Amino acid sequence: MEPLVKLSGIIKQFPNVVALKEVDFSLREGEVHSLVGENGAGKSTLMNVLYGVIQPDRGDIFIRGEKQHFHSARDAMNLGIGMVHQEFMLAPTMTVLENIILGFEPTKRSVLDYDLAYEQITELSREYGLAVRPESKIMDNSVGEAQRVEILKALYRGAEVLILDEPTAVLTPQETDELFRVIASLKQHGKTVIFISHKLQEVMEISDRITVMRDGKVQGTLDVADATKEKLAVLMVGREVFLNIKAASTKAGPVVLDVRGISARGRRKLSELTDVSFQVRAGEILGIAGVDGNGQSELVEALTGLGRVDQGEILISGTPITNLSPGQIRKKRVAHIPEDRNTSGLCKEMTIGENLIAITLDQPPLSKHGVIRSREVNELAAKLVKEYDIRPANHRIRTANLSGGNKQKVIVAREVSEDADLLIAAHPTRGVDIGSIEFIRSILLAQREQGKAILLVSADLEEIMSLSDRIAVMYEGKIMGIVPAAEANERVLGLMMAGATYDEATQGKGDEVIEA
Amino acid sequence: MFSLSEIFTLTLIRATVRMSTPILLAALGLIVTELANITNIGVEGIMLVSAFIAVAASYWSGSWVVGILAAVVAGVLIAALMALIHLKFKADVFVAGIAINLFSLAFTRFLLKNWFGVAGSFYSPRISPIPRINLSFLQIHPVIDTLFNNYNLMDYLAIVLVFVFNFLIYKTVWGLRLRFTGVHPAAVETGGISVTTKKLQALLISGVLGGLAGAHLSLGYTTQFIENMTNGRGFIGVAAMYFGGVAPITTWLASLFFGFTEGVGARLQTMGFPSQFILMMPYVATVFAITFSMIRQQKKLTQKQPF
């Protein structure tokens, strides 16, 4: 049978990353096809290519065997391809009905025919079991409802193929069940569904076929009958390890960071922190593993003063720092490598040197009575540029012109050279080249040797495992358990990242050997 | 001393309506652009140039109709210039608006000198004003007659336009897409609609309305052109637009409020009472109105703010 959609040899490069490396992908009519992989594996990019939002550098798109060129989403839409993005394309101040009909409005004598639209929408919603309130505003809808609106919108535009980009990432378990019923109903009506996820349990539950991506490449496509969670996990995570230089854990010193039962509001419901507690001691690295969006960002913001804590207490070496300002927390000897180097970590309009001195500027010798001493500043900047191998080796260059790896080195240099007691590193190597990854990891280890307490947040399991002394897994804003590094493996952590406790993850499946 | 009854008379209501007209026309244009996410403070300049062109065209042709048409064309041209530097050359919308206003002031000064050889103001009996409309069916009762009859054509037109735009914005495909353009351009683009085109349309429409507002200032409200005669009415239009919550009918009420303060102010002034505090009311009210609407909006924001 000819595939409904065939993508062949798709290549897409972005200024700082190669997102897709010769990807082939095919879709059969009427199937539910899951696309799994870690963050940054290229799933969303590939689907945006199919949806016409991103134009590939090379490669072809065939729909029912015919070669197509998409210049915009409208072209894809006209061929029956619809997509529900992770970030909903819905205007919060407008009604459900208005959002659905935008661009495809029914009219009666050139006046908007709201009645007809209402009928069409209720008809569709009945047919597929998608309960919505057409006259309510989007902002008065729950996330689950908004998602149903998005699906209805795609159907209203005549979608035959529906791409759902991590639809369950924002849903509660009940809402997820509801969504699965909808997907079943879509399939029953002959629609084809592409389901993007990294929750393996779900994928196994609803898919006909599963394609796994890693590093911008397809690792394989399996029928659900042939797939096991373990097989998928291996394909997803891969086996090669960059760094095996892990030094034996030195004696852990006194507690530096003490987090006691904190709760905080989240960007989404699932990233709301609930009763998070842990400690980090001097001379140890505590890794925080987890799928993105499970509260890691909120945790880091709470610890650094960038976000508010609603309940609980945070202590640094015994002094409470709960809800202090970022500046005050830094004064308690806390350094922070932020998850987003481009918005928070660096000021791209400023030079490397100016970025390097941002947190030590107020102290001598860099300034005296508020006046900057440029000689000292330049000396320090030049020293750090050399020490941290920042290229180009000229601190007068704006950071906007640096590569991802060198940008990250500037941040690491600034935060590490401050000589703080606690270093919070959020995704310190995300999106940087291999050379910089190794360099940054070795610096983190060296910091540990010097007796610093380090909190390492990363979605990269391999990084977490090769650096941490203990590993805490976060899921839906909670700590599922803290595992000593010696007892951790990818499968156990992977299961915990999908919501299992340590006991559940280790029981029953402990003796299965994972083969690559 | 004066008594309140001297201020609050039927003619005050008339003055309120008349003074609100240019504000209302400008504000209607501003609603259209604001919905497309363009705070078009250049409307002040659009009005000024149109006011001048209206006088010039009326003076030469002897016809107020030609005057209005020319003013509308001028308004659209200035709006197109705004579109050029904001949409094409990517100037910040406020910088573009400020530049348009500075340009318009200089441009009208230049034309005033160049075409009529005068500086400051131009008046001639040959300027044909926009006529007042006498609706005989309103003459049934003197109060009704005073309140509703014998307004300038533009005063009536502005009110009609309130309902026209209310219809266009809320009942047509064009309006729906316009409203989406401001709040979620990405959704508009994925719906296959060009955001830039919508923005251009909005700017040109604000040019038409600004043109009418300008024509009303120089051919209706008065029959002359005075340098910088808009005197911030475009900005008050911005205020009315925000105060009215970016919707035609409530903005009409806001314009009436601003017209009323102007009317009361003018009256108090003739009685020797310090009118300044009354005159500043619209502006103070606007600052409060914008602030409250932002505080309301902030509560709904979930995105991380730097402070």
Add this chain to the structure above:
Amino acid sequence: MKPSILDRLSKLQSPINVLAAVLLGLVIGTALMAIQGHNIIEAYTALFNGAFNGRFNFGGTLERFVPLLLSGLAFAVASQASVFNVGVEGQLYFGAIVAAYFGYVIVGLPSVLHVALVLLLAGLAGAIWAFIPGFLRATWRVNEVCTTIMLNYVAIFFTSYIVNHVFKNPNIGVPQTPTIQDSARLARIMMPSRANTGIFIALGMVVFFIWLMDYTTIGYKIKAVGFNAHFATYVGFRSRWIMIGTMALSGLIGGITGAMQVIGIHGYFLDNFSVGYGFDGIMVALLARNNLKAIPFVAFFLAVLKSGAIGMERFTGIPRELIGIMEAVIILFAAAEALIVIRKRVSLGKGGAEVV
């Protein structure tokens, strides 16, 4: 990888755009002169003479230079923290009325002290007035362009009330305040023009603010907030108060701008006296692309145009409004960020736009 010519040019994008705008303005202005049958060489000669020839003319240029310089500085300082202070006009009204009051009521102070005190109080008045929109912006993101425009009118009406009803010179029909004490006046430096020592104060202020922005921790923090408030907050600066404080600083300069007109030029506060000095400042800052070091040159250029236009009108009959058009065209196109776009080559290789 060696930077190509295009890469180098892309760094000059901004000045090239300004230059293009100026050229466009000059071309259009000159073409207008030519179309109307004026002799272009004569016109420019007259313009030059009007701005530079003789103490009166050159003094007139300097006299116009001061408010352009200061209001341009005020706007540019606020924009360092990426705040648009369109309210310089209002701030200068408050500064002016306060200067007129304290210039009149304080008697017997030595001139230097009196001038300093008056400028300080006027600056304070401007700062307080600018604090309001700054606070609203930093706290609730209330658009400062809208609020400052509104507050300009409030300032004009408020000072108008003061000068009409509270503090009016009773001997004169027009609404103006009594003339200030001689001790509060700035000395004339180029009689018979009204150019005065205020020019040195103004230049001194520009130097001070260049120093503040480039060589102090305060300046660093202001720039950090202006470029990237997320970054500033993350490294531990109090972004909100830095933004409010910068706005107040800008208002301080605005207040002094107004005071300078009172103690340097008029000697009293006149109702509605500003001929848009605040808005001229926006033009200056825009052309200087908010670069403090460029502000004196731009302000001088515009002062020459303004003062030369009068001489040109007198000697050639070309209306001074034509120069106004020239300015307007310049400002219109100077506003454009992308009049001329020089695209930087984006390398697609791994590691991206690496400058090695």
